[in-house]
Amino acid sequence: MGEKAAWARKKRFDNRVLFWVRRGYTxxxxxxxxxxxxxxVIASVKRLKADGKLKYAKK
Structure with a gap:
């Protein structure tokens, strides 16, 4: 599996996490x-915060 595919898979997962976290789920x-x-999920949230897409997530 190439680097681009791995990156794309992570981005897709990040977007799914973002979807639920923004709706107030822990x-x-x-x-x-x-x-x-x-x-x-925690690793994904850290990436999203670094990108500036997310400011706060319920623990």
């Missing part, structure tokens, strides 16, 4: 909805 709830580990 990180734990988001991980359950998306069916993934909460550490993956």
């Amino acid at each position: 990180l734990n709830q988001v991980s359950h909805i998306l069916g993934c580990n909460v550490t993956k």
